[in-house]
Amino acid sequence: MMRRVYAHRGMSTLAPENTLSAFKLCAEHQVRWFECDVDILHDGTIVICHDSTLDRCADRSGSLFDLTKQDLSLVDAGSWFSDEFIGERIPTLDQLISLMNRYHLNANIEIKSCDSSADAARHLLAGLNQALDKLDSDCEYLISSFNPLLLAEFKKIRPQATVACLFETHTLNDDWHVVMEWVGAEYIHPQNEGLTQELVAMMKARGYKINVWTVNAKDRANQLFNWGVDGIFTDFAQSFPLAQRK
Secondary structure (H helix, E strand, O other): OOOEEEEEOOOOOOOOOOOHHHHHHHHHOOOOEEEEEEEEOOOOOEEEOOOOEOOOOOOOOOEHHHOOHHHHHHOOOOOOOOHHHOOOOOOEHHHHHHHHHHHOOEEEEEEOOOOOOHHHHHHHHHHHHHHHOOOOOOOOEEEEEOOHHHHHHHHHHOOOOOEEEEEOHHHOOOOHHHHHHHHOOOEEEEEOOOOOHHHHHHHHHOOOEEEEEOOOOHHHHHHHHHHOOOEEEEOOHHHOOHHHHO
16 A cells, blocks of 8 residues: 655755745655646746735745746745745756756646636646656656646646645535546646545545545654555655655
8 A cells, every 4th residue: 555755845855935045955865756836927937926916925026927937046935934944046947857857856746726817727747747847757757736727728738747736624515526537637636724534435445545644743654654545745754664755
C-alpha cells in the first residue's frame, strides 16, 4: 500500500512557501514529492504562487496578474519568512522544471482558478502542457485543481496526465463522483477536516486514489493511512518517517 507524503508548498516550515529554496530543501530532506501552485502573469509568464495577490508572501501589495516577468526581480518573496531568505524570488514554471530535473523530484502541481480572464486561463493550461514536455522521464507529476472546468480542459490537452480533483469539506457533495468521472480524474484530494473512514471507503470502492490535505499531525496521518488513504499533504514533511517520503 502506498503511503506518500507531499511537502505542502515545498518545505514550507523551513523556507518561504512555493520558492526554489523550499523545493530544494525537499531533496536535502529526502522528500521526493512536493506540492506547488501555478498561476499566470500579465505577460503570459507562468509562476509558482498560491495567492492571486502579493500581500501575504511578498514585500509589496497588489495583484499577481499585474506583474510581468521583468517585475519578478523586484519582488522579495522571502524576507517575510526570515532574514536568511531576503531576496528570494517568485519562481517561474521553467525554473521549477529545471529544479525538478536537477534534483530528481516529483510534483503535485495545482492549477489555480486564474481569476483574471478565460484567455489567461487558456494560456496557463497551454503553457503548463509545454513546460511538462521539458520534464525528464524519471520525474513524475500529478496535476490537481479545485476548478473542474480547468482540470477537464487540461486532461483534453494532455490526456496522458494524471489528474486530481480537489474538494473542500463543504463541496464534497453526493455528486462528487460525477465530477470525478466528467473530469477523467484518477485521484481525489479531499480536505482533512471532516473526512471519515466511511467516506474514504466509498472513494476507494469507486477505484480512486486518495491524497488528503493538509495533515500536520502524525497520529492523524497514521489513522488516514490505516483507512487506506494513499498520501497526505503536510507542512512538516521533514518530521515524517523516511519510508513515507518516497
